[in-house]
Amino acid sequence: MDLNMNLNAPHSMGTTIIGVTYNGGVVLGADSRTSTGMYVANRASDKITQLTENVYVCRSGSAADSQIVSDYVRYFLHQHTIQLGQPATVKVAANLIRLLSYNNKNMLETGLIVGGWDKYEGGKIYGIPLGGTLIEQPFAIGGSGSSYLYGFFDQAWKEGMTKDEAEQLVVKAVSLAIARDGASGGVVRTVIINSEGVTRNFYPGDKLPLWHEELEPQNSLLDILNSSSPEPMNI
Amino acid sequence: MNFMDSKQPESGLLGPESDSQRTLYPYVTGTSVVALKYKDGILMAADMGGSYGSTLRYKSVERMKPIGKHSLLGASGEISDFQEILRFLDELILYDNMWDDGNSLGPKEVHNYLTRVMYNRRNKFNPLWNSLVLGGVKNGQKYLGTVSMIGVNFEDNHVATGFGNHLARPILRQEWHENLSFEDGVKLLEKCMRVLLYRDRSAVNKLQIAKITEEGMTISQPYSLKTHWELSAFQNPTQGAVGSW
Numbered sequence: 350m351d352l353n354m355n356l357n358a359p360h361s362m363g364t365t366i367i368g369v370t371y372n373g374g375v376v377l378g379a380d381s382r383t384s385t386g387m388y389v390a391n392r393a394s395d396k397i398t399q400l401t402e403n404v405y406v407c408r409s410g411s412a413a414d415s416q417i418v419s420d421y422v423r424y425f426l427h428q429h430t431i432q433l434g435q436p437a438t439v440k441v442a443a444n445l446i447r448l449l450s451y452n453n454k455n456m457l458e459t460g461l462i463v464g465g466w467d468k469y470e471g472g473k474i475y476g477i478p479l480g481g482t483l484i485e486q487p488f489a490i491g492g493s494g495s496s497y498l499y500g501f502f503d504q505a506w507k508e509g510m511t512k513d514e515a516e517q518l519v520v521k522a523v524s525l526a527i528a529r530d531g532a533s534g535g536v537v538r539t540v541i542i543n544s545e546g547v548t549r550n551f552y553p554g555d556k557l558p559l560w561h562e563e564l565e566p567q568n569s570l571l572d573i574l575n576s577s578s579p580e581p582m583n584i
Numbered sequence: 585m586n587f588m589d590s591k592q593p594e595s596g597l598l599g600p601e602s603d604s605q606r607t608l609y610p611y612v613t614g615t616s617v618v619a620l621k622y623k624d625g626i627l628m629a630a631d632m633g634g635s636y637g638s639t640l641r642y643k644s645v646e647r648m649k650p651i652g653k654h655s656l657l658g659a660s661g662e663i664s665d666f667q668e669i670l671r672f673l674d675e676l677i678l679y680d681n682m683w684d685d686g687n688s689l690g691p692k693e694v695h696n697y698l699t700r701v702m703y704n705r706r707n708k709f710n711p712l713w714n715s716l717v718l719g720g721v722k723n724g725q726k727y728l729g730t731v732s733m734i735g736v737n738f739e740d741n742h743v744a745t746g747f748g749n750h751l752a753r754p755i756l757r758q759e760w761h762e763n764l765s766f767e768d769g770v771k772l773l774e775k776c777m778r779v780l781l782y783r784d785r786s787a788v789n790k791l792q793i794a795k796i797t798e799e800g801m802t803i804s805q806p807y808s809l810k811t812h813w814e815l816s817a818f819q820n821p822t823q824g825a826v827g828s829w
Contacts, residue, residue, distance in 0.1 A: 451664050455608065480611030482664040484634070484642055499639070 363532030364396060365494025365523050366407035368464040369506075370487050371515035374472040374543025375464040378519035379407050380494065380527050381535030392535045401426050402547070404442040404465030405540050409492035410479075414459040418449050439465040443475035443483060451481025460491045466542045494526030494533035501525060512541060516550070524557040610662035610713040612636055614647045615786040616748030617658035617717045618776045620760055621726050621741045622769035625797035626719030628658050629773040631780075632806055633788030640788055648794045648803060652677045654722040655691040656796045657698075660745040661714035661733065669712060672701060691720030691727040695737070703735030715745035721798050744776070747784040752776035766795070778809050 367378040379396040382389055396408045398419045404426070408415035422445045426437050443463040450457060463475045476489035488506055490498050501522060510518065516539055523537045537552040555566055567573060612634045619628035634642030647666070648658040651673050659666040676697060680689045689697075695718040705711050711733040719728040729739035742756040755776050764772065773793060781787045789811075794803040822828050 447664075451668065454664070455606070478612055478636065478641075480662060480664045482612045482634070482662075483667060484645065484663075486642075486644075496639075499641075 364409040364492030365498070365526035365530060365533040366396060366409050366460075366462050366491045367495075367498075367519050367522055368407060368462040368474040368476075368489045369510075369515050369519055370464075370472045370474050371510045371512055373512065374466050374541060375474055376512070376515045376519050377405055377407050377462065377464045377540045377542070378516075378523050379538055380492075380523055380533040381538060382533055383412055384532055389534070394535075395538060397538055397540045399423070400442050400463075401430060401437050401465070403436050403467060403542060404439050404463065405542060405547075406442075406446065407462040407464070407491065408459065409461070410459035411457070414457045415461065418446060418457070418459060418461070421449060422446050436467060438467040438469055439463065439473040439475065440467075440470065443473075443477065443485075446475075446477050447481055447483040450477050454479075454481050462489045462491050464542065466544060468544075472543065490522070492526075492533065494523070494530035497526050497529045498522050512543070516541060520552055521558065524552075525560060527554075527557070528560045528563065606709045610665075612642065612663045613713075613786070614645060614660045614663055614666070615784055615788075616744060616746040616752065616780055617647065617660050617715070618744045618748045618752045618756075618773055618780075619658065619717050619719050619728055619742065620756060620764070620769060620772065621719075621728050622764040622766060624766065625721040625726055625795065626656060626728055627766075627769045627773055627793060627795055628656055628717060628719055629777050629791060629793045630658050630660070631777070631788045631791040633786060633790070634663050635786045638785070640786070643788050643790055644806070646792070646803075648792060650796075650801045650803075651694055651718075651720075652680070653688055653800070654796075655689075655694045655718060655720035656794055656801055657694075658717040658719075658745075658794070659714045662712070665712040665714050669698070669701070669714065669716070673697075690722035690725075691718055691729070692722075694718055694720070695727070695729040695731065695739070699731045699735060699737040702731050702733060702737075706734045717743055717745060720796050724798060747780055747787075748776065751779050751783055755779065774809060778811065781809060781811060 363384045365380045369376045377397050381393050383391040383394045398406050398408060400406055400423050406419055425445050426442055430437050446461055446463055460479055461477045466472050474486055474489050476484045476486055505518060519539055520537050527533045536554055537557060539550045541548040614634060617630040619626060628648055630647040632643060632645050633640055634645040645663060648656060649670055651657050698716055698718060702712060713733050716731045728743060729737060730743040731737040742760050744752040759772055770793060777791055781789055789808045790806050792804050792806055
């Protein structure tokens with residue numbers, strides 16, 4: 350039923366976000382670029398937001414929309430935790446996000462990845478794209494940068510990775526996306542959630558691997574000229 | 585901080601209605617569902633793809649679900665709306681069970697309920713963006729019906745949604761007959777699904793076939809179909825007309 354050919358999805362949603370399950374928990378990852386048109390408004394933003402002690406969400410798309418949805422869900426989950434008397438499950442958090450995303454689908458433009466650990470199901474990742482579909486996945490990618498990662502994950506993903514393997518995969522993937530997506534950039538942030546707790550990591554732009562046609566960063570041309578053999582500048 | 589423009593449609597003719605919601609377009613969509621009546625009940629097939637525009641984004645989406653004891657619902661179109669429909673039906677079945685009167689909603693009743701829901705949403709210009717296939721067996725009576733996002737509904741011996749309307753139904757018209765065996769039914773569905781795989785861009789090679797009979801409903805594990813590319817004509821397509829494209 351094609352009543353409307355205005356279907357040029359995926360929309361450009363400046364960001365790369367990733368959530369990956371591993372043998373014992375989840376690893377969430379994101380870039381740190383927030384853009385207003387062509388200008389980078391914030392080059393070090395934190396797109397991985399806490400909902401509860403054990404559940405985090407990666408935000409993409411409209412910054413305002415993703416922030417307000419996170420705030421509401423954090424508020425609901427807080428009350429839910431008090432009433433329940435124990436930590437909320439990842440599934441509940443994801444469903445609350447879904448509820449807001451689905452019921453306001455005409456107004457919101459945000460794609461979210463919910464990830465966390467609870468004692469019933471262990472590590473879980475839920476993707477909630479535009480429209481408010483809820484889909485549980487072993488790994489999820491989102492944002493405009495994710496277009497460049499479908500092939501990468503098809504090849505590199507495997508079941509039952511260790512925590513370090515999973516984190517390395519996430520960092521590599523975000524870094525690859527940053528290399529090709531203008532709307533992604535800055536640092537790679539990761540959050541690891543398992544039975545032991547939550548670990549935040551930070552990989553600054555200059556510590557990431559170099560890809561095709563990228564060069565080792567230098568302080569100055571002068572250093573290059575001074576260090577190498579007396580070869581005059583030759584253009 | 586993306587510059588977000590209003591998602592509401594602008595039209596000077598709308599007037600006060602412009603505050604109300606209307607669904608404009610789907611995001612994550614499922615493609616065709618094909619179903620037929622056979623000797624013991626209904627067979628239904630759907631692939632497990634969830635497309636996001638032209639990207640084949642999700643490849644493990646279950647687009648067929650059991651409803652109550654007697655029915656099976658398959659959906660194409662927007663997956664979030666299908667998930668919402670499942671919630672409506674959950675509530676419907678729950679209330680039906682709470683009567684505890686020995687009666688249970690059969691496929692005909694569920695189909696009617698879905699028709700009302702879809703048509704009423706269409707009238708409010710806020711459709712659930714799905715084409716649904718509802719099949720089941722109750723008291724020996726087989727039932728197979730379909731409802732679209734604009735409320736068009738009918739029942740038949742074989743139905744299909746989306747591309748299946750164009751590619752599967754002609755095959756079914758030709759080869760379906762009363763009292764198909766389970767094996768013949770499955771082969772016929774697979775024939776349809778294979779054609780869809782060749783010719784539907786949003787098809788994904790991972791499908792499930794569901795069966796519902798008086799005894800109950802089973803849904804197969806996900807599996808893939810073999811495809812055939814070894815035709816001699818494919819090897820050298822321009823052989824017969826040198827210089828052509």
